[in-house]
Amino acid sequence: MDFYIAAALIVLLLVVLGSGLWIGLALLGVALVAMELFTPRSAGDSMALTVWGSTSSWTLTALPLFLWMGEILFRTKLSEDMFRGLAPWLNKLPGRLLHTNVIGCTIFAAVSGSSAATCATVGKITLPELKRRGYPDAMAIGTLAGASTLGLLIPPSIIMIVYGVAANVSIAKLFIAGVIPGLVLATMFMGYIAVWSLFNKDKVPAADIGMSFAQKLYASRHLIPVITLIALVLGSIYSGVATATEAAALGVAGALALAAVERSLSWSSFKEGLVAACRVYCMIGLILAGAAFLTLAMGFIGLPRHVAEFIGSLDLSPPMLIALLVAFFIVLGCFLDGISMVVLTMAVLMPTVEKAGLDLIWFGVFVVLVVELAQITPPVGFNLFVLQGLTRRDLSWIALTALPLFLVMVAAVMLIYLVPSLVLWLPGKM
Template sequence: MSDPVTGLILLVVLIAFLASGLWIALALAGVAAVALVFFSNAPVGLVMATTFWGHSHSWSLTALPLFILMGEILLRSRLSKDMFNGLAPWLGGVPGRLLHVNVLGCAIFAAVSGSSAATAATIGKMSIPELKSRGYPESLILGTLAGSATLGLLIPPSIILIVYGVATEQSIARLFVAIIIPGAMIVALFGAYVMIRAWMDPDLIPSSDVKYSLKEKLWEARGLIPVGLLITGVIGAIYSGLASPTDAAALGVVLSIVLALLSGSFGMREFFDAMMSTARTSCMIAFILLGAAFLAVAMGFTGLPRNLAAWIGQMELSPYLLLLVLTAFFIVLGLFLDGISVVVLTTSIIMPMVMQVGIDPIWFGIYLVLVVEMSQITPPVGFNLFVIQGLTGLDILRIARAAMPFFFLLLFAVLLITLFPQIVTYLPTAMNG
């Protein structure tokens, strides 16, 4: 059976599982089992057991529940409300107003966590209830959160850039420098989209008749100090080399507890509620991760990603045509796999053809991360969609529709760095010079 037909069959099976109401993690694991039974000779039980065991204890993933707990503590104390109150006077005159908190908050937190899921969970815990209570439209709340949380993959410390650098033997430091301008560009694109939507439909955004003087703005901004100290402490610990992201996440939990207690709005009951909610969210994400890991391993056994990549290589395409085909290829793979799995399973086959047509491997790494970001907000395996679904209980297709404009903005960003590669290559070249 040809690889495209195999891929189509597995996609239909996955959609059928999800449509039946099966848990997402079980649907992913079920497709993996089908792939192993019908399209490989690997023993299903042994592969599943070793995959689940191997992926169930990872020190780097310990940061995820810690960052979620940090968000839960901020949510249950007065700190998150103070943050919004502190930002409101400054964003009152900006079209889109507090929706920019999702974009800027995700960008800042991405620099702390390096994880798209942690960014979506933490910022979402704070912003969704607050923005809903202020009357902002649900589609823009969910869309800005889902789209902006993809910055967790992009802005250093980016886990996926580290994986790419190791897999392709490229300088991780140069990759981190190369992503600075594209990352800022995407934040600007998201912010511009929110402003354009607000300009096109002024009734969409709740109005604010309150006018603040500079003195009043500065006084209200005091609510930003605790969260600013928290972010500075966590980011400073990582970039000063004093702590790993996991250690910094633990530091963030301690700092958030101290700041919440000092705010006078946090006690044992709120702490217990935060712990329980963190356990539920973390277990949901961990369960999905295990299902995704099993599917990734199963896809490796079927040889589907490798064979599709080799098939593309036989076409002998020009650089632009190759990038066009690879973009479609990675988006389709993103329907099945998480971003890191896409990188791990395909780089060994893709890189020779990329180098052959003269594409800069540093540039290609940034391009690849941008395309993989897009897969985070596309069903059926859009991981950010799953996280937001877990936070809100809404239908995943409803969340995906809200996130679709940000998918096209990321696609536009891919087009920009393709037409103007200097957006990516300028800083690494200057660093070497």
């Protein structure tokens, strides 16, 4: 009976989400219905305690700081300088300047922690320039859709912070575990671009006028501010000097200092960035609170136990379990954002994952990768929404252009399963 109640609540949740109601309010509303109708607990007391507990974590304070840092970069010349510093080095590669999407996203991911912020910032820089130079819209937009998901995997990552809090694992180890898989995935994206360009040479514009090595080095001076900020944030974490939260504060201070040196941040844009970061964090906080309360309600109803029993009864081998979880997260990603997916599922999946003997650090990177897949799956693919706003293209068309990159990410999931040391080697050195 508990299973059917839980199934009915899930259907109700999907209906409410489909109605267009804010995700956080939808989660809170369905949880409130579940607590009032199907459990003996006081819904009001439970909601107050759960909401406070889910939003008052000290570790979670890193999230708004990283958001603010990304907003500062978005509103200054620092992000524009990145393209100018990268372009001269890519003319000889197959695909040429299409690689700026991947490299730009890889660099910006290391200072933003958000795939949506990475997509918006890099897209505003690269898409107009690539269009002006004659690169195909489908490849420019599709590669940006896929590459911008690196904002979730390459540290500092907002989704890793949420997973670390939910699964009670070291965020610093999660951050360092994402470095090699992030670089491998970026390389796979560039490999796809190179292969595509070899079969579509007529669609790739001619190379720019050649530059000497000295001229390329001089153009690379534009990368110094961004690289300095990356070194400040990640270096402070990996050296043990600062926690993730302290490193986020250093990142904000560093971004403000660099913007002041370049005189590229006005008082107006400073206020706009602060308000935008607060708005996004409030949205995320509401989702976290709603997801935590819904998780509690589902726990009282018995859904985690039923799901664990069902998965356990299948007696799946580790490869089959991973395949099932990939399919599960992809389907879930069609209806929920990444943060909701992580918070809603961790309590349910942790016992099964631990029983299967999967390392929780490795599983965290795995979860981030499959959540990345959800970022470019309609109808609730955040990166698709961002690109739709940037390009005014149809959502289904954007999703279709991102499909090859989606398949590349599926291959990356298979790779980290077959070679887990890609994830675990660096954390093992800490």
